[in-house]
Amino acid sequence: QTEQHHAATMKPSSRPIRKSRIKHWAIAYIVTVVLFHSAIYEEKGDSISKLYPFPSPNPNNVAVQPLLDPSLSFTSGSQDATSLTNATNTTTMAKYLHGVWRQTVQLIYRYSPKLDDYLSKPPPLVYVYDTLDNEFSFESVSQCLDTQSAESGIFDACGYYPRVCRHVNIGMGGSVKRIRNNFNSDVTLARLFQEYPYQTTDASKADLFVVPYPHRSHCLCKEDRTRCPYNFKFIQENVIDKLTHLDHEQNLDRHLFLLGSDFSLTNPPFRRFTKLHFSLGPADGCRPNHRTKDGKHWSDLCGSFTTPYVNLDPDYQPNRVKALISGNRKYSLTAIMTVLSHMKDRVHFYEHYRSWVPRDETIGGLPLYVDQLEDRQLGINTLHIYQQSLFCLVLAGDDCAQRRFFDVLMSGCIPVVLEFADSDEDSWSSWFRSGQCSRRRVYPFTRGVYYQDMQAGIDYKRVVVRIRHLSNIQAELEGVLANATHLASLRQNMLMYAQLWTFGLEEKATHQHVDAFSGLMVTLRHYLDHL
Secondary structure (H helix, E strand, O other): OOOEOOOOOOOOOOOOOOHHHHHHHHHHHHHHHHHHHHHHHHHOOOOOOOOOOOOOOOOOOOOOOOOOOOOOOOOOOOOOOOOOOOOOHHHHHHHHHHHHOOOHHHHHOOOOOHHHHOOOOOOOOOOOOOOOHHHOHHHHHHHHHHHHHHOOEEEEOOOOOOOOOOEEOOOOOOHHHHHHHOOOOHHHHHHHHOOOOOEEOHHHHHEEEEEEEEEEHHHOOOOOOOOHHHHHHHHHOOOHHOOOOOOOOOHHHHHEEEOOEEEEHHHHHHHHHHOOOEEEOOOOOOOOEEEEHHHHHHOOEEEEEEOOOOOOOOHHOOOOEEEEEEOOOEEEEEEOOOEOOOOOOHHHHHHHHHHHOOOOOEEEOEEEEEOOOOOOOOHHHHHHHHHHHHEEEEEOOOOOHHHHHHHHOOOEEEEEEEOOOOOOOOOOOOOOOOOOHHHHOOOOOOOOOOOOOOOOOOOOHHEEEEEOHHHHHHHHHHHHHOOHHHHHHHHHHHHHHHHHHHHOOOOOOOOOOHHHHHHHHHHHHHHHHOO
């Protein structure tokens, strides 16, 4: 059905010169010049922005101050920034406030006319529960999964614990690696909240209550990994009833739960119970243009937020990822995916791509790289290929979002997606399937999730190439390559937002860089301000 392990390469040809080939050579020349100059700027240590000037990042001409004014008083939140006596460390807190927090606010609201107002607000003051039994801690859950893998004869140098590590599997199989790569966001967030600098032990002062229960990872401790084996009564007795400051009427919408996976793999009654949660999506209960079963409109202020997938490879830490995006490119289009029968678009591509892009042809003068993943295993070599590619094809898999989308973005490879005009929300397209998974419900920090501010967040259309038909992929990509301004804009936008897709977990360096966690805290601040 499909052919594996094929990398299409450029071959000499004796065919007569045609206008289309002249066009290909012209595009190849443009790409070569761009990459040549990229190398020159890299040697000089300059950023990619000097090669590709980015248009004014703030169309509303809102002033962005380089440093936080020490005299600025905070009027939002339960406490101002000078009176947090229960914070973990005053110096760390101040550094976070003046550095990471402010930079993240500027990044998420850079196009918003309300930027100055958002800059005047402090990070949420968080109360992290410590009343759960040890079984439900991220450390214990990580140890549980490591023990399971060892008993199965599968050994991994990294283990499940959320830390920076380059994965190496020893032994047969790769299920541990696959689980860690796809479902470890809950343990990662639980650790980051425990080390979050804006904490309080006084619940009366808290803006936000965090329940550090890594739900999906805990479910994985049981043998049945296709669904959560714990019923709601078990979770109620061991988690919910242990939340000593929970008032179902007054503050349930300020209690954050860490679901840690796509919805199909969580406990449904527990998911419905939570009013505020992080998951891999799609975001639930946030459909302003739809009606519930009782005829009421959904609220567009909801507490269902998606997170990026977690990549803990050292190269994908926030202080390193921008170097990946600025690197040179060897391949035009890369397609490396698992292909199963129910993944119709993937099957279609692998069966027919040679008829769309002949084997002796290239795109923009650069060869293709086409391969398949075995046993759904993401190898280090796959990441290296992404880092050498201009475009990476991201087609629908099992769920609305997929790790591949974020890995290719952080690698500096522009995602190529199939766009469907209709989704499960009016006025929003889908990059998954027709009638399903609107972009607004799938991607973290996206436009449309920040209540009453449609200019806030990432416009993902600025970092992807959207096509309507796979058969047109060569023409579509050559059109992008022929437009140097558009290509530069795509790469610069990836560079600008790259850190928001990373999770900073280097030892003794958490919360010291803009990353996904700081982006999620800004998102929570926005949510809390509108309750």
